[in-house]
Amino acid sequence: MEPGTLDLDRAVLHPWSAQASWAPLAIERASGCEVVLEDGRVLLDFSSQLVNTNLGHAHPAVTRAIQQQAAVLPTVNPAHAVRVRGEAAARILEVAGEPFSKVFFTNGGADANENAIRMARLVTGRDKVLSAYRSYHGNTGAAIAATGDWRRVPNEYARGHVHFWGPFPYRSEFWSDSPEQEAERALHALRRLVEAEGPATVAAILVETVPGTAGVIVPPPGWLEGLRALCDEWGILLILDEVMAGFGRTGDWFAFQDPLLNPAGVVPDLITFAKGVNGGAVPVGGVVLPPAIASVFDERVFPGGLTYSGHPLAMASIVATIDAMRAEGVVEHARGIGEDVLGPALRDLAARHDCIGEVRGLGVFWALDLVTDRASKAPLPPAEMARIKRDLVEAGVLPFVQDNRVHVVPPCTVTAEQVGRAIAALDAVLP
Incomplete structure (x- = not known):
């Protein structure tokens, strides 16, 4: 048997x-x-x-796209150009909107955050990354160190990570009595942390737009706007982790595009994604970049890469998923x-x-x-x-x-x- x-x-x-x-x-x-x-x-x-x-x-369209791609070109060295990868990047950039212009593909959400952190450090010349205690960003070196929950503690091998308490009106760390006050007090505490760490040492603030595993914590009014203002004041890059919240999960292509969550229309410096971009059909993730960051690597080598970056089967599944989501x-x-x-x-x-x-x-x-x-x-x-x-x-x-x-x-x-x-x-x- x-x-x-x-x-x-x-x-x-x-x-x-x-x-x-x-x-x-x-x-x-x-x-x-x-x-x-x-x-x-x-x-x-x-x-x-x-x-x-x-x-x-x-989904039959996604299954069919993977099968068709597998019959033609099931894998490729990412150093080569393949049409399906460009089509996948184009689909993602269309839904991300302005000012984003390039996509760096990874194998999943963890290494998307890993590479976003790498980009922030290279572009700013700074080292520290600030992230929330109520968060999960993945289980690779810098991504797990950026994570706030218990899974970080046995895995703290990466350097330069500092954590803060983000807003959570229901279980406030700030004795707030309204969502607006929660955002105000959380932003004040974060400002004091940046000042204490030294603004010139901070490369990025990395947050989930809507913290997912930590409890689906919808950000209170003023939080995203305040984060953007704080980052702009000190030249810090704002990375929004949309790995779980992106591609329809919140009722928008990306959570930061929701006018109720983000009435000021805050746009991050980098977006990380995975999961819903192809419904998990083939492992994939990535970072969405604007020209201001992408152009840094026009003449300077980007020191990162993966054997399966932009894998053809994953790319085909992205194209089919986004097309089906639009059509339906x-x-x-x-x-x-x-x-x-x-x-x-x-x-x-x-x-x-x-x-x-x-x-x-x-x-x-x-x-x-x-x-x-x-x-x-x-x-x-x-x-x-x-x-x-x-x-x-x-x-x-x-x-x-x-x-x-x-x-x-x-x-x-x-x-x-x-x-x-x-x-x-x-x-x-x-x-």
């Missing part, structure tokens, strides 16, 4: 896990917003895997279903369950902050979160559970009927 999937899986060293307690689901196939387990169960994927299957699973109105759908269906349904759910301390989000990017009581905001304990996760799977929903939160992050193509099924499951399992 051939070994089963879970038997074979024991040969794999799994990420972020103690191996003895690893208990994965065996997924056999997937389509749209659903995954099918090896035992035949069908689950609504309200995790989008790692918040990356924005176009849903196995996927970004607009994500915005509409967030405003009209998912957001209201989650707020109604909170009215029925006192364990929901706060509902946060936009588009198809939401989190339920679960607490023992709303007065203290004490997080729901790990055992109860594990029970909720287990019961959601039994109820037919694959969730994204992080710390004391359930992140509600379905594909951008999710239907109102599917939202209703997931809300019913949440209603049944939440205390």
Whole structure:
């Protein structure tokens, strides 16, 4: 008898896990917003895997594009020019808008942030990178050092990283009594940090436009505008990490383009992306650059590169994904279903369950902050979160559970009927 999937899986060293307690689901196939387990169960994927299957699973146009590219040119030295890479860059630049003019392709989000940091240091001639404690930027050298959460601590091998507390009105570090005051006080604390570190030593401030793994923390009014002003004052580059928030997740191509999040129209110096750009079909990420930074490397060698940078299969999947999202109105759908269906349904759910301390989000990017009581905001304990996760799977929903939160992050193509099924499951399992 051939070994089963879970038997074979024991040969794999799994990420972020103690191996003895690893208990994965065996997924056999997937389509749209659903995954099918090896035992035949069908689950609504309200995790989008790692918040990356924005176009849903196995979109036929993306699958076909990969197959066609594989038959012609499945791989290439990135030193050579191939049409599909230029087409992918053109698609990304079209949705990024002015003033961006070039794309540096990487294998994923971590090395996108890694290379954005490299660019900032080379362009400014400075060393320090400031980033928030409530953040995740990837698991390569500088990216994990820039990360704020616990995963940074056993991995602090890179130099020149300083952390700060960003705004989070629900769990404020600044004793604020309004979102506006939270932004003001967070910006004041960041200003004092820059002054203490020495503005002339700071190359970049790196932030997730909407911190994702940290809790879908929608930035309060004034935060992005204040960051831009602070960076401009001291010649610091502003890097917006859109790895999780980009390509439809928030109801815009990029989160910083949302007029409610960014009424001042702040534009970053560099954008990092991955995940939703091709729905995770083939590993890929990258950095979007404006002419002011790209031109630095016109006569000066950019000292970075990857064997699979601009991999043809990944490039084909990007072209197909962006074209399909445009043709099918996927970004607009994500915005509409967030405003009209998912957001209201989650707020109604909170009215029925006192364990929901706060509902946060936009588009198809939401989190339920679960607490023992709303007065203290004490997080729901790990055992109860594990029970909720287990019961959601039994109820037919694959969730994204992080710390004391359930992140509600379905594909951008999710239907109102599917939202209703997931809300019913949440209603049944939440205390």
